[in-house]
Amino acid sequence: MEVNSELAIQLINVNRSYGSSKVIENLNLNIKKGTINALVGASGCGKTTLLKIILGRLVPDSGEVRVFGMEPYSSVLTVPGSLVGYAPQENALYTDITIEETLQFFATLHNMSKEHFQERKQQMIKLLDLPPMNRIVGSLSGGQKRRVSLAIALLHSPKLCILDEPTVGLDPLLRTLVINHLKDISATGVTVIITTHYIEEARVADKVFLMRNGKILENGEPEYLIQKYDAPTLEDVFLQICRADESKTLDLIISKSNYTQPTNYNNNSNNNNNNLPPYVSQEENSDLSSIILDSNNNLNINNENSLNNTYNDIMNIDEHNPLLMEEKPYIKSDKSPFHVVTKTKHILAIGKRKLIQILRNKIVLFFELFSPTFQIVLYFLFIGGTPKQVGFGVVNQDLGIGPPVNLYLGADLIANLQSSGLFQFHYYNSTAEAIAQVKLGVTWGVIEIPENFSMAWPERLNDPTDSSAEAESNVQLYMDFTNFQITQFVQQELQTAFEQLGSKFNISMNPVEVEPAIFGSATAKFLWFLAPGFVGLITFAHSIGITAVSFVREKIDGSLDRLFAYNVSTGSIIMGHFLGHIALLCVQAGILLLISILGFGIPIRGDVGLVLLMVILNGFVGMSLGLLISGISKIETEAIQLSLACYFPTLIMSGTLWPLQGIPIQFRWIPNLLPATHAAAVLRDLMLKGVSFTYPEVYQGFLIVLAWFIGLFFLSTFALKEREKNFNFKKLFLKKNN
Numbered sequence: 001m002e003v004n005s006e007l008a009i010q011l012i013n014v015n016r017s018y019g020s021s022k023v024i025e026n027l028n029l030n031i032k033k034g035t036i037n038a039l040v041g042a043s044g045c046g047k048t049t050l051l052k053i054i055l056g057r058l059v060p061d062s063g064e065v066r067v068f069g070m071e072p073y074s075s076v077l078t079v080p081g082s083l084v085g086y087a088p089q090e091n092a093l094y095t096d097i098t099i100e101e102t103l104q105f106f107a108t109l110h111n112m113s114k115e116h117f118q119e120r121k122q123q124m125i126k127l128l129d130l131p132p133m134n135r136i137v138g139s140l141s142g143g144q145k146r147r148v149s150l151a152i153a154l155l156h157s158p159k160l161c162i163l164d165e166p167t168v169g170l171d172p173l174l175r176t177l178v179i180n181h182l183k184d185i186s187a188t189g190v191t192v193i194i195t196t197h198y199i200e201e202a203r204v205a206d207k208v209f210l211m212r213n214g215k216i217l218e219n220g221e222p223e224y225l226i227q228k229y230d231a232p233t234l235e236d237v238f239l240q241i242c243r244a245d246e247s248k249t250l251d252l253i254i255s256k257s258n259y260t261q262p263t264n265y266n267n268n269s270n271n272n273n274n275n276l277p278p279y280v281s282q283e284e285n286s287d288l289s290s291i292i293l294d295s296n297n298n299l300n301i302n303n304e305n306s307l308n309n310t311y312n313d314i315m316n317i318d319e320h321n322p323l324l325m326e327e328k329p330y331i332k333s334d335k336s337p338f339h340v341v342t343k344t345k346h347i348l349a350i351g352k353r354k355l356i357q358i359l360r361n362k363i364v365l366f367f368e369l370f371s372p373t374f375q376i377v378l379y380f381l382f383i384g385g386t387p388k389q390v391g392f393g394v395v396n397q398d399l400g401i402g403p404p405v406n407l408y409l410g411a412d413l414i415a416n417l418q419s420s421g422l423f424q425f426h427y428y429n430s431t432a433e434a435i436a437q438v439k440l441g442v443t444w445g446v447i448e449i450p451e452n453f454s455m456a457w458p459e460r461l462n463d464p465t466d467s468s469a470e471a472e473s474n475v476q477l478y479m480d481f482t483n484f485q486i487t488q489f490v491q492q493e494l495q496t497a498f499e500q501l502g503s504k505f506n507i508s509m510n511p512v513e514v515e516p517a518i519f520g521s522a523t524a525k526f527l528w529f530l531a532p533g534f535v536g537l538i539t540f541a542h543s544i545g546i547t548a549v550s551f552v553r554e555k556i557d558g559s560l561d562r563l564f565a566y567n568v569s570t571g572s573i574i575m576g577h578f579l580g581h582i583a584l585l586c587v588q589a590g591i592l593l594l595i596s597i598l599g600f601g602i603p604i605r606g607d608v609g610l611v612l613l614m615v616i617l618n619g620f621v622g623m624s625l626g627l628l629i630s631g632i633s634k635i636e637t638e639a640i641q642l643s644l645a646c647y648f649p650t651l652i653m654s655g656t657l658w659p660l661q662g663i664p665i666q667f668r669w670i671p672n673l674l675p676a677t678h679a680a681a682v683l684r685d686l687m688l689k690g691v692s693f694t695y696p697e698v699y700q701g702f703l704i705v706l707a708w709f710i711g712l713f714f715l716s717t718f719a720l721k722e723r724e725k726n727f728n729f730k731k732l733f734l735k736k737n738n
């Protein structure tokens with residue numbers, strides 16, 4: 001493609017579809033440097049799509065695009081980047097930061113110096129009549145937000161201004177100021193492209209491009225077009241062209257344009273409305289006695305009260321205005337390899353903005369800090385605890401042995417059981433009566449101690465082959481076996497109680513010595529098994545939760561497009577989001593471990609630093625999974641559903657709630673695929689076994705979780721892709737089959 005140095009933008013035979021629906025068709029476009037250009041056309045004709053192609057956000061299916069002679073994004077950090085000032089159709093603002101923070105954020109992205117930022121900020125305040133800088137953007141009115149959005153686009157004095165419907169929501173006075181500002185900057189060599197529904201507004205442009213169904217039907221200077229088509233207004237020109245193109249959407253365009261053409265516009269009548277700007281609606285006319293169109297189509301304010309506010313006053317436009325005359329670029333160039341300095345600045349700016357947003361939004365802050373704490377307390381309180389005060393019946397028929405020995409072993413056995421805290425005993429005289437209470441659900445079971453127990457038990461200990469002693473010392477257990485956990489605990493406590501009874505006679509009932517333990521302790525609680533998995537899982541789930549919707553809104557409202565237009569890479573955006581959350585993730589992990597250790601006595605026998613590292617790494621995996629979800633979701637509910645779809649299987653399959661050995665053998669490979677399984681195993685090893693990093697399961701687990709993090713990070717970068725290609729599966733399929 002031959003590059004013309006006079007042109008800011010060249011498009012040749014550009015085509016672009018969304019799926020199989022063609023939106024831009026064989027489009028050719030040349031835009032001269034230092035001119036104002038208006039893209040005019042009905043809603044849905046492809047104006048925004050065309051702008052996104054120029055910005056490099058959308059990759060054309062075919063054809064060539066050059067911006068200042070270069071293909072957008074052909075090399076890193078070149079075009080358009082800070083050369084462009086882009087205001088998307090939507091306001092694309094971060095609602096929970098102030099106007100000052102918003103402008104500062106974009107100034108950092110553009111590498112603007114402090115002085116330059118302050119200077120431009122003051123000009124934007126005056127030009128756009130911005131509200132006080134400390135106002136939170138979310139609290140602004142629609143028109144105020146629009147002005148902030150325009151301020152962002154113009155702040156860094158870009159060489160190319162791409163403004164998608166810049167005047168929507170602005171009052172007539174401001175509209176005038178903005179249009180005149182655009183005329184002035186174009187006089188200094190800045191190229192301006194605006195889209196508009198208000199066809200007559202395009203009259204201020206040097207060149208108008210009339211678009212319909214993805215094609216440019218006509219283009220030229222407004223006056224030339226009006227003469228060529230012998231039409232009174234541009235709107236009439238457009239109507240004629242559309243009719244010729246077998247317009248079907250004509251009515252739609254007119255109804256969209258709520259603005260009426262004064263009948264005598266451009267006539268030499270003496271009527272007061274004579275010089276009204278044609279895109280001003282009838283309702284607004286009353287406020288506009290002060291606005292006139294001069295012979296050069298400049299909009300001016302002709303009311304003494306407004307004089308102090310005139311555009312020239314505000315912007316101090318004359319040959320002495322250093323800003324408009326300045327030739328040297330405002331943006332400091334970055335000569336570092338791979339533009340590391342700029343990328344680092346981008347990451348820091350996004351991270352700072354994210355952190356401000358989190359800290360300012362109390363609900364999010366609460367969610368990030370207190371909700372995990374609350375959850376871990378709930379988990380520890382309600383799951384995995386040792387049962388206490390389980391209702392149990394006792395029928396103690398033991399008569400004991402009279403003096404001088406005075407043994408009441410039945411009562412001793414009950415006392416041993418009682419000391420465990422597991423039982424809350426109900427005493428009954430008969431077994432039938434006790435069983436009836438089990439059947440009524442009052443108790444879980446009955447322990448029946450036979451009447452000769454005190455006599456027969458020592459004999460049985462002395463001679464295990466004595467069958468009559470065995471029969472007379474058998475303690476009978478009647479149980480409701482529907483609760484497996486309680487059954488296990490009761491049987492375990494009975495065994496312990498009998499061991500204690502045996503030790504009274506210096507006889508060990510259980511010849512197996514369980515201590516010293518290789519790892520852990522024989523008195524370990526079930527909660528200790530659960531706790532490491534819970535800590536990991538909560539960090540993982542919360543990290544998904546806080547990031548899963550991060551980009552969805554930004555995608556919908558165009559804020560991401562604006563960042564991409566300014567050459568902020570997806571990698572920088574994702575790293576910035578990480579950065580914003582890291583501090584809170586670390587605090588969160590610390591709180592969870594403190595509660596585990598101090599609040600619930602969960603042991604940490606290994607290196608606390610490694611435990612913390614794994615919890616944080618696990619949080620990173622959750623964050624990158626959340627960002628991936630955010631990247632592929634079109635709306636928030638989709639992101640929330642996907643997050644839940646990831647969380648629950650992880651909770652169930654990661655071995656957090658139940659040992660992996662309990663899973664049917666043919667399905668055991670599934671948990672091994674999940675990072676949460678390895679994180680839980682590593683945390684258990686470190687906390688309960690007290691092993692070091694060199695323990696195979698630990699370092700392997702670290703490597704697997706790290707690999708997951710890196711893999712998901714890259715996938716999320718891909719999902720958020722800065723340049724959207726048209727994936728047409730139908731075409732792909734047909735190509736393959738041909």
Ligand SMILES: Nc1ncnc2c1ncn2[C@@H]1O[C@H](COP(=O)(O)OP(=O)(O)OP(=O)(O)O)[C@@H](O)[C@H]1O
Pocket residue numbers: 018023041042043044045046047048049050089
């Ligand atoms: N992401 C997308 N996926 C599918 N179709 C899309 C997408 N974005 C836009 N379109 C479709 O492409 C066509 C052109 O859209 P575009 O936003 O470029 O129009 P426009 O001229 O800017 O409209 P408006 O003036 O209302 O903003 C429309 O039919 C629109 O529905």
